[in-house]
Amino acid sequence: MTALTLDRLTKRFGATTVVDDLSLAVPAGSFLVLLGPSGCGKSTTLRMLAGLEDVTAGRIRVGDRVVVDPAVGVDVPAERRGLGMVFQSYALWPHMTVRQNVGWPLAVAGWSRDARRDRVAEVLADLEIAALADRSPAQLSGGQQQRVAIARTIAPRPDVVLFDEPLSNLDARLRTETRALLGRVHRETGATTVYVTHDQVEALALATHIAVLRDGRLEQLGPPEELLERPATAFVAGFLGSPPAVLVGGRTVGGRLVRDAVDLAPVPSGADAAHAMYRPQDLVIDPGGQLAFEVLESTPAGGAHLVTGLLGGADDARGGDRVTVIADRREAPGRTTRLRVPAAPAALYGTDGALL
């Protein structure tokens, strides 16, 4: 079976470290999403997995097989790793028809002519693009090209499929549609999937496991629910969820987390807390609240309103944290009001960002 294991994986370009000591493991058949802001090293990690990028240090195992480990001189070339990949640009070969694009990898893999024909027909039908078989890529829309790229990748039945931001070139409606298609493809093929994106909605919709990366380091790895319910770091808490958790910054004074004279929570002895985390639905806009709040925008969503604003201290809202809370009515942008926080935060994070 093809579980994936990255062991202390590191990538440096000259003096810059792009991927820093990254270790993670997922079982066979997982849908792993590498999630993070741009520049966090997620695409580089994917390309190292594929064998398209050299590894500076560390080890990658695909199933039982070590595919790269510079320490012992192992570096299986990309063409012998047996992985499939869907590129952000789709990378369809422009001089081949759809049928040829899907069929050529099978020819390379040594399939017989008949087996090739049947498999191409099967995959094209499965992705509902059989009618386009004899078109050239230039004659296809973006969404159709995307389907051809997926068909080409899954046709040889790879055990591991890699996706590099596959939906970022599609419009919003197609993105939702193709997302569902990708989920179906994963269920049907059962292939272990690694998927790179900066869009947390895609991650939450598709993943069995999410790895949140930041500056080349792993922040947290786990199933989506776990990341949402028990974010391991302040970064994960503020990155995941729509809206994400509310982080209120403060300082630890005498065993309590304090923000501008407002006492937020007790801090365990010996710890140094920097943020209190609350669920967006637990904060209430209330002129009698503890913290000043300057409303920036108010967006209706699912029967409620997402109110984003600047959070201040006891007296002044300006220059504070930007947070979004769920309110039951619209708030006028530009208005300054106050926010009431519950007696106990959902979690506390230390000055290093880690959960206390």
Added chain:
Amino acid sequence: MARRPVSWLAAAVVAVLVVLVLLPLAGLAGATVGPDADGAWADVVASPLSGALLWQPLGGSLLVGLGTGLLATLVGAYLAWVVVMTDAPGRRAVGALAAIPFALPSFAIALAWETVFRNDRIGGEPGLLAALGVAVPDWLAWGPVSVVLTLVAHYYSLSFVVVAAALTNVGGDVVAAARLTGASRWQVATRVVLPSVGPALLSGFLLAFAEGVSNFAVPALLGLPVRFQTLSTRLYGAISTGDAARGYVLSLVLVAVAGLVLLAGQRMTRGRSYSTITGKATRAQRLRLGPARWPLAALAWGIVVATAVVPGVVLAVSTVLRRTGSLDGGLTWHYWVGASDPSVAQGTRGVLRDPVVLDALGGTIALGLAVAVGAVVLATLASLALRALPRARALHATVSTLGYVPFLVPGVALGAAFIAQFGTGSGPLPSLYGTFAILVLAGIAASLPFALQTARAAFGQVSTELDEAAVLTGAGGARRFGRITLPLVSRGLANGGVLVFVTMVRDLSVVVLLVTPATPLLSMLTFRYASEGFTQHANAITLVIAAVAVVATLLARRLERRPDLETTR
């Protein structure tokens, strides 16, 4: 990844580039010093001879370069303005015609000039005007005026293309925004439009200047009869009369002058091309010329017709006139298909019946093909190596520099360098003088900058992801190259190859020092016939060259039509 074979490929490419570019230039420099050179530098730079050897030709070169640069820029910019910015009638056709003169060999326009303006200064038959009884003064028939005007007719195309592109890039919004501030037309033109095409004007000027300084064919045909020398003709004269060392010194001087101008120009224009940042470019509102419309259009029309249409017609008509410039002698196909007749042109046969011409035709086509294939293959291998080793900085710098240097070396000087290095056997290298091989090598060296640029552009258009997608299918390097990369770059490479072929077929300056009777070429025959006063023969062969070039271009167009790459949406 297989690093080893790629490293070998890179090493081989660098080695070939060194042999083709560095070695000849080193040989050229080396031949000017030492005991064999016999004090050539002193003779050329500081001796009673240096006036005639160096300073006068240098002055001639600079005069021709400046005149060509200034006039060609003026003419090109004027035509670009008419075509892009105004509502002059027929501006599209003007734009199409303005690109033609550059495609003609420069000696074609010079021959046409001679056919019209030739006077009785040298032997042979008089030109059109003289035959009509007009006394053509020497200053118009020969010398700097005729050389400059002929070169301008050839090179204004360059300025036209770059300035027209720059003017098109001045977005309509930019002009409209300036006009909405209340600025006058004049202010908009001088403060907004002109500065944004400044770099284009400058680079057009410098290109024409460098070409004017180093051109060989035109001053040789129109300047030598009145002893008007440029560096190119002077060094040709020195080397072809056995005064090689001095000729090599002059070659180095010419390389320095032309190379410095081009380098300086590049430095000045670097980072000064403005790209419009707006997403949608709107076309500038065309300038309404009003009553000036017709005269301005007529001037533009006059220029392009005189340079793109008239030379061809003059050449064609002259070849069927028994006596140049005069219908009195009657019409004849003699110069094309006639048998030897002692009463006409000293018994020279019609070009299509002359075995020497047919030999030269074969040689020219063979040379064009060999150089095109050689240059494109070399450039392809170089691009492959560069692409496979994206982080090998030294390799990139070496290939780019060596591939660019021939652009700075005028053709005659490059030919001289090849004679200096390969003319006599040295070390393991046999003497290549008088062989077809030396022509091919020099041709490849001369075509390298263009071929390399084309190949890198062709490869650059194939995104690396297309190859990576093929890597992941498990296909090996050779299979990927054959099935993915090659089909995608082949069109660009073929186009580049055709252009190299066409350039080589009509080249005179690179080959003029290298050709011997054993390796006849059409351009060389034209040059010889023209020097000997056999106008009709020279013109007829020029037309043959033009026909070969046109046929090659048309064939390439036809090959280009590939249904599978066409978009129907």
